[in-house]
Amino acid sequence: MVWKKLFGRKDKDNTQQTAADAESKVSAEERSADPALAETEPDHTEAYPEAEGRSLFQRLRAGLSKTRQGLADKVEALVTGRTVDEELFEDMEDLLIQADVGMPTTVALMERLRDRVKREKITEGSELRRLLQEEVADLLGTHAASLNVSEKRPAVIMVVGVNGAGKTTTIGKLAYRFKQEGAQVLLGAGDTFRAAAIDQLEIWAQRVGVDIIAHKEGADPAAVAFDALAAAKARSADVLILDTAGRLQTKTNLMKELGKVHKVLQRELDHPIDEILLVLDATTGQNALSQAKIFSESVPVSGIALTKLDGTAKGGIVMAVMQELNIPVKLIGVGEQYHDLQDFDAEEFAQALFG
Numbered sequence: 001m002v003w004k005k006l007f008g009r010k011d012k013d014n015t016q017q018t019a020a021d022a023e024s025k026v027s028a029e030e031r032s033a034d035p036a037l038a039e040t041e042p043d044h045t046e047a048y049p050e051a052e053g054r055s056l057f058q059r060l061r062a063g064l065s066k067t068r069q070g071l072a073d074k075v076e077a078l079v080t081g082r083t084v085d086e087e088l089f090e091d092m093e094d095l096l097i098q099a100d101v102g103m104p105t106t107v108a109l110m111e112r113l114r115d116r117v118k119r120e121k122i123t124e125g126s127e128l129r130r131l132l133q134e135e136v137a138d139l140l141g142t143h144a145a146s147l148n149v150s151e152k153r154p155a156v157i158m159v160v161g162v163n164g165a166g167k168t169t170t171i172g173k174l175a176y177r178f179k180q181e182g183a184q185v186l187l188g189a190g191d192t193f194r195a196a197a198i199d200q201l202e203i204w205a206q207r208v209g210v211d212i213i214a215h216k217e218g219a220d221p222a223a224v225a226f227d228a229l230a231a232a233k234a235r236s237a238d239v240l241i242l243d244t245a246g247r248l249q250t251k252t253n254l255m256k257e258l259g260k261v262h263k264v265l266q267r268e269l270d271h272p273i274d275e276i277l278l279v280l281d282a283t284t285g286q287n288a289l290s291q292a293k294i295f296s297e298s299v300p301v302s303g304i305a306l307t308k309l310d311g312t313a314k315g316g317i318v319m320a321v322m323q324e325l326n327i328p329v330k331l332i333g334v335g336e337q338y339h340d341l342q343d344f345d346a347e348e349f350a351q352a353l354f355g
């Protein structure tokens with residue numbers, strides 16, 4: 001096994017990135033020594049110097065800048081110079097709700113804050129920002145989990161979500177990252193509803209330099225899933241990532257189709273599907289919550305990739321999703337570059353937001 005799993009790593013200063021790059025080069029060498037696996041693999045790191053230039057934490061901070069302005073900076077302005085009292089708590093509650101934190105999570109957070117203020121006898125409003133950061137990190141930390149990729153091969157990740165949520169882009173970014181880590185990646189074009197969807201995934205496969213299994217538009221997605229998995233086994237791929245449709249004639253059809261694809265994959269695999277990743281668009285706000293409920297009824301969603309956090313001031317939705325759905329947010333999208341898909345880390349998130 002040439003691929004050593006590096007997902008879920010703490011990567012605050014990019015030092016381990018270098019290790020991952022080195023590793024991916026070694027595996028490329030090993031692979032080209034094997035004629036069956038040899039392929040021309042351009043070094044894609046060179047093409048994105050700007051992505052390498054900033055640490056992942058800097059990218060996270062930049063990606064969360066709208067939410068920082070919409071939430072953290074407002075909290076700062078609110079608490080500065082004030083004494084902690086009931087009115088201040090209420091104003092803060094309003095800010096959290098405006099940032100899409102959601103009612104149940106806001107209530108939970110405020111309870112924790114009130115408790116700490118009382119216990120630590122805090123009177124200065126300006127202390128609340130720090131407390132909020134700590135409590136957000138703590139609350140999110142209790143739900144956190146990293147992307148599951150078992151030792152069994154091929155690892156299978158099925159990606160679901162409504163159209164436009166960012167499934168295909170997330171798959172491209174994931175494929176890039178796995179490849180950087182030295183994994184042999186195969187993509188499956190399971191969104192056969194539109195020809196453009198297949199083309200789009202093919203473009204990503206080409207850009208990243210990974211193989212793809214695709215059928216024609218209108219083909220049975222379960223057959224694509226079957227073929228892609230058979231190919232992944234035959235080629236000893238490390239990871240298969242399967243795209244799926246986000247829209248069909250009706251919602252019922254879509255849910256049935258996803259259920260069938262899932263069943264076929266699971267039947268053909270000798271271990272539980274590693275990850276059923278639901279992609280949610282952070283800019284859709286509370287809508288994301290109802291999408292999660294619907295998708296969870298047809299497939300056992302195991303993790304969430306929350307995309308486009310860079311495009312919203314309401315990044316508080318991360319908290320609502322984690323707390324209300326009880327499905328961990330495992331990945332977050334904070335931009336359109338390859339490196340803008342990050343493992344979700346509660347502490348880093350809170351620090352990027354409030355720190």
Ligand SMILES: Nc1nc2c(ncn2[C@@H]2O[C@H](COP(=O)(O)OP(=O)(O)OP(=O)(O)O)[C@@H](O)[C@H]2O)c(=O)[nH]1
Nearest residue numbers: 163164165166167168169246307308333334335336
């Ligand atoms: N700013 C930003 N844009 C993103 C992010 N993730 C995805 N996008 C953009 O969102 C748009 C839709 O993404 P797709 O990957 O095509 O979405 P999809 O879920 O595959 O959509 P369908 O194939 O129509 O079902 C694209 O323009 C992406 O570039 C992100 O994290 N940040």
Ligand SMILES: [Mg+2]
Nearest residue numbers: 167168191197
């Ligand atoms: Mg797509």
